[in-house]
Amino acid sequence: MLCDAHCHFFSTRFLEILTKDRGDLPATERGQAAAALLGWDPPGTPEELADRWAVELDRNAVSRCALIASIPGDEESVATAVAKHPQRFVGFFMINPVAPDAPDRVKRAFGEQKLRAAALFPAMHRYRLDDEAVGRLFEAAAAQGAAVFVHCGVLSVGVRKKLGLPSPFDLRLGDPLAVAALALRYPAVPVIIPHFGAGLLREALMAADQAPNVYLDTSSSNSWMKYYPGLTLDAVFRQALAVAGPERLLFGTDSSFYPRGWQKPVFDAQVAALSKSGAGEADRAKVLGANFQRLFSNE
Numbered sequence: 001m002l003c004d005a006h007c008h009f010f011s012t013r014f015l016e017i018l019t020k021d022r023g024d025l026p027a028t029e030r031g032q033a034a035a036a037l038l039g040w041d042p043p044g045t046p047e048e049l050a051d052r053w054a055v056e057l058d059r060n061a062v063s064r065c066a067l068i069a070s071i072p073g074d075e076e077s078v079a080t081a082v083a084k085h086p087q088r089f090v091g092f093f094m095i096n097p098v099a100p101d102a103p104d105r106v107k108r109a110f111g112e113q114k115l116r117a118a119a120l121f122p123a124m125h126r127y128r129l130d131d132e133a134v135g136r137l138f139e140a141a142a143a144q145g146a147a148v149f150v151h152c153g154v155l156s157v158g159v160r161k162k163l164g165l166p167s168p169f170d171l172r173l174g175d176p177l178a179v180a181a182l183a184l185r186y187p188a189v190p191v192i193i194p195h196f197g198a199g200l201l202r203e204a205l206m207a208a209d210q211a212p213n214v215y216l217d218t219s220s221s222n223s224w225m226k227y228y229p230g231l232t233l234d235a236v237f238r239q240a241l242a243v244a245g246p247e248r249l250l251f252g253t254d255s256s257f258y259p260r261g262w263q264k265p266v267f268d269a270q271v272a273a274l275s276k277s278g279a280g281e282a283d284r285a286k287v288l289g290a291n292f293q294r295l296f297s298n299e
């Protein structure tokens with residue numbers, strides 16, 4: 001069973017919120033105009049986009065995937081997708097925990113909207129992970145049996161770049177060692193660090209070594225490897241398997257927009273690297289789906 005732990009639900013509402021300060025785009029149908037600028041297919045309604053994702057998963061024999069609401073305020077789009085295909089999608093939502101409306105949004109997201117993980121981007125929203133608002137979010141996750149995803153390391157958001165949106169990220173704030181401290185404080189909360197730490201591989205491995213509830217996702221092309229001379233993806237897998245073990249790696253692609261759709265080349269590269277790393281069939285099955293199923297069971 002193949003599960004993808006990292007896909008972005010780039011909805012019409014996502015594009016509207018993202019481009020709210022771009023005065024050159026029309027006030028109505030702004031999402032559609034933004035999609036045209038990007039060369040993307042217009043996402044349509046959340047129901048339509050959810051159906052497109054379901055077809056795409058079928059086409060690639062992917063059983064289930066995480067869909068991330070990728071800007072604060074777009075939780076409803078992903079909640080709609082999850083409600084339409086509850087067997088296929090697990091809803092994540094980006095949240096800025098220090099924003100005044102965060103506690104209400106989190107309560108609603110984990111509650112009536114049935115989303116399963118909060119996604120934090122501290123470098124983007126510029127807060128410290130030891131801020132007490134982050135602790136409160138972890139408390140809410142613990143109370144609801146939800147997970148927290150924390151983006152660490154290098155952060156470049158392709159869609160922001162393409163639209164020329166300012167991206168004054170402070171990369172110092174996305175530190176796996178700060179994630180480890182939180183994970184230890186909230187041991188019941190699964191904490192996912194994407195992209196093997198996105199350049200902070202050593203720190204991500206240290207975090208996983210220190211806290212048994214830290215998971216690493218393998219998603220994207222992992223271009224952060226360019227910061228390490230000679231590093232290969234199979235070596236990354238070998239080291240992550242040695243330190244975090246096969247139970248705490250979650251396969252992901254970082255797929256997002258259409259018509260590109262599900263990123264099969266990422267899947268192919270990761271399967272090849274996993275094999276080359278020496279992982280046996282049982283361990284590969286855990287990474288490619290069983291771990292995700294365990295974390296986000298369908299009840």
Ligand SMILES: [Zn+2]
Binds near residue numbers: 008254
């Ligand atoms: Zn991503």
